[in-house]
Amino acid sequence: MHKTLLAGVSTLALAMTATAGFAQDIVRGEGDFSWDSLDAFEAEYGDLGGQLTFWTPWRDDPGDASQWRAVVSFFEEATGVSTQLGSSPNYEEQARIDIAAGSPANITILPQPGLLAEFAAQGALTDLGDDATAWINENYAAGESWSALGQFEGQDGNVAQYAFPFKQEVKSLIWYSPVNFDEMGYEVPETMEGLFALQDQIKADGGTPWCVGLESGGATGWPATDWIEDLMLRTQTPEDYDAWVSNELKFNDPKVVEAIEIFGSIVKDDANVAGGTAAVATTAFGDSPLGLFTIPPQCYMHKQASFIASFFPDGSEAGSDYDFFYMPPYESEADLGRPVLGSGTLISITRDSDAARAFIEYLKTPIAHEIWMAQPNSSFLTAHTGANVDVYSSDALRQQGEILLEATTFRFDGSDMMPGAIGAGSFWTGMVDFVNGLSAQQAADQIQASWDNL
Amino acid sequence: MIGQVLNAILAVVVALVAAGAYFWGSNWLLDKFLRSDAGVSPGASVRNDRLRTSIRPWLFLAPALLFLSLYLVYPVFETVRLSLMNNNSTRFIGLSNYLWAINDANFRQSLLNNFLWLLIVPALSTAFGLVIAVLADRLWWGNIAKSLVFMPMAISFVGASVIWRFVYAYRGPDQAQIGVLNALATGMGFAPQNWLTNIPWNSFLLMVILIWIQTGFAMVILSAALRGIPEETLEAARIDGANEVQIFFTIMIPQITSTLIVVWTTITITVLKVFDIVFAMTGGQFQTEVLANLMYSWMFRSGDFGRGSTIAVVILIAVMPIMIWNIRNANREQGTR
């Protein structure tokens, strides 16, 4: 019992040739792009030449790898620098190996500030200077929270700007099918209380509210960390959130346990999640949203970051087959405002050179952001206020970009900032154990114990 | 692009010529400078004889030993050294990492799991491999059968993990099952099981994957050994009135004992290193952690070289009994002098 919302499936091969052509669709001097910023950049760095190597988490081709290549190609063209792009499925591990062995790329791009902080402490990163800090503060929306993301303690113990945030993503999104909502007469909730009322309504109508999948191979459990982080931001102050991330607020503090319990109230009720609680930990996170598209629907809502749209069935259309809404705040916690959880990648220089420095300058130009914004099927968002939002390739992205720009509180994915053994270890496993039976307190104690053991 | 392959082939030729020149040349030099023929005095001849005999093995061994010491022995020492250092190898901390390991619940779990793996996987893989080898050699379609059993060895671990995801996949009771095992279970009227989180069975289900892969290895090696058993030996036993089962146990097994040991040892060591399967299927969660995966996550994910190295040293120590056993075997099987 399944299948085919969209019978006219275009073959993957066709889709590929189509997207391969898009990078060239941006022609210098045409469209709503800030070409003048590229001209100014070229005037300064036009005769640079040389070589530049990149190490990135982006491997999809077509996809983020080809989109990134488009961004870099304009840099190449402007400066005459020839570039080499690299990535692998174990890019974090490999970055670590290359840095430890002394052969890192010129520029290393990672989505984990925690990992970069380690590299900075080892003296592997180059200080980008105070200008960079000032520039980010001035030109990014909520600039200081962004520049702080890239500030780490160096080998000498001094805090400096070691990484430059580029490419942002919004995590506080709940995906749904507008058609299914219409048929059942459901409304998009404006508050957390409303969301829970909707959840009960769906159950009362005989449906299943949520699709949740935590399975992700060796990283199984990470989608649950996003839930906890979003719930933390909606129940506690941003300061508490920061304290939690740095473990000044203990993991087994009642404030954290409360957030875990709210998550538990959703996933630990068999009627709330497709397949029941037992399926949560072993359903692949990428397969889980497919329940939105089945007929009859296996679920009505799915919480996940913006990238998840690339997992939806081929040819499904934003606006009719699927849409998203911002995960609302509690009405009872009005003073917390509209918090947004996000993530992003940070760009650092791991082997200094003139070309590497020039590349950081290039990232300050609006055009570097706009080129990626204009790439079709991307999940690129930017906090750069100078970039023209008109060039976003879709309305969905533009709306997400607006969520990012309008956030009263923006916080980075906490698990990515915790030490690796926690944020990419016991937090994941603790959440899986929680879903599979541990109480919130036990799970929190277990995670805190591993933190104490560091 | 073709030029690149030609380069590879050229590299092979160069390597072969260089190796050939080395082995031939060094032997020639040895025979030339330490002569024991009519041209030298009897005393010198005996001495040269002895010298040659003691030098020649090392000429044969030298390239292999060079490679092994640089690429494996040196890293072992480095690992031992790192295991006595802190997480970023800047401070000597003695045996703290080992104390940590003993007290770490995860580590103890891995130790226990590894022990189970060691007990089960080598034995079953070898047994299946032997049965298939014996049966396949007697049947006209034996080669086809062997090829099919061998196939899992040719699949990369990434591919294998996809295959087994389809076997163990779980969907809720009200949904269509996409995993074979659960389809069987529901077909027989049982509730679908979440196999990969089902402690303690999940560890055994992961072992099945390695058995599935390694049986092909055992089969290939054992099949070659079986064919080496002289026909006359079997014929003689048959004339003496032995039945087929007796022949299998009293003639064939003893004849291939040393190969059985080799296969068992090799698979045991593969098991000690088992990493990809656990990494890809459960990531070591749900109490399926094994030492190699634990080492990997401490080493590269958490960036704690000290603890990662400590676990690696434990893996090395675990192989000691097998090494001692092999010393005794090697000393027993004497070649010619």
Added chain:
Amino acid sequence: MSTVSASPAAPAATAEPASAFARLRIGRIAANLALLLIVALWTFPTAGLLISSVRDADQLALSGWWTSLTTSEATGAAALGTAADQTDEDGQYVISGDILADGTSFTVSAVGITSREPGAFGVGEPVEMRDGGILTVDETGAYRWTSATPFAHERGPRVYYVASEPPRFTFDNYVSVLTANGIGQSFINSLTVAIPATVVPILIAAFAAYALAWMSFPGRGILVAIIVGLLVVPLQMSLIPILRIYNGIALTFGGEAKGYLGVWLAHTAFGLPLAIFLLRNYMVGLPREIMESARMDGATHFQIFVTMVLPLSFPALASFAIFQFLWVWNDLLVALIFLGSQDTELVLTGRLVNLLGTRGNNWELLTAGAFVSMIVPLIVFFSLQRYFVRGLLAGSVKGG
């Protein structure tokens, strides 16, 4: 001595029907059945992969691969026409069309107007639409939506259907894999890595194995044990120390730290323990009589090795070659670290894993990719398989 001068590697045994085990006579049927059962068990998961690789990506996550062979019940949805599509037929306003897309071979068995109940109404049964009018759908998916008043809606409402779907297969996954950017280059890269990394260790190991098997010298037992012990060294432990050495050499003498030479040497070293272990064991089992008579005839170790041991060991060399080739071909880690993962340097496994996507979407491509990457190892296996048969002469000398 002269008895072994014939080529021992000749596949004489396959041609010889009265091979050793043909005379083992357990019930032939039992043997056939037992093997059939084992082979079926072993093949079943791979068969799942093969079938999955020709299935549609979205279906993989929704139904078992075994169901793809039979006609299945499928549910679907389609949008009806809008007011712009209506025609006036004798005072009746009609929108007609087909709810099935062109080229599908479904047979509709029921329709519905909510996703909850996609099969609420039978085929041909009039369905009252929320927008007004009556809808009828026939088995082929052709529909007629009639109304006495003109239609005014701008967006076609959705109808759902239950249909039986004959088995449907697609080669899209294979097309995607084979046309992916750089797949040809990666294929060549893999070959470039694998050929020398398979041949070189065999030669080096063969000499070492001979010394350990047939030469007597102090410390031989310990050496064997150390080599067995080295089998267990986790590869990951070697990566950083070795890469550091490579970087040091590149820094001192110029040149690139990462390259094919580095990968070849690394694979050679990592393959050596198993090679020496397997070959030594095999060589120990070679008939002592041949060696001794050769020694008596005044042959040197070098001559014995080249003219007798090497040819006699062909089955062991062939089986090791297969395993080493497989390991190198399927390796990802060593190649990524020592060769690099820039676009032009990626090996086939690396390329396939990248097809998976950063977050593992597109993993259906891996089903096809796994088969594509298996082709070469299987060719190697089949072409070397016949050498597994040890020459009969070697055996008969020992037996006699």
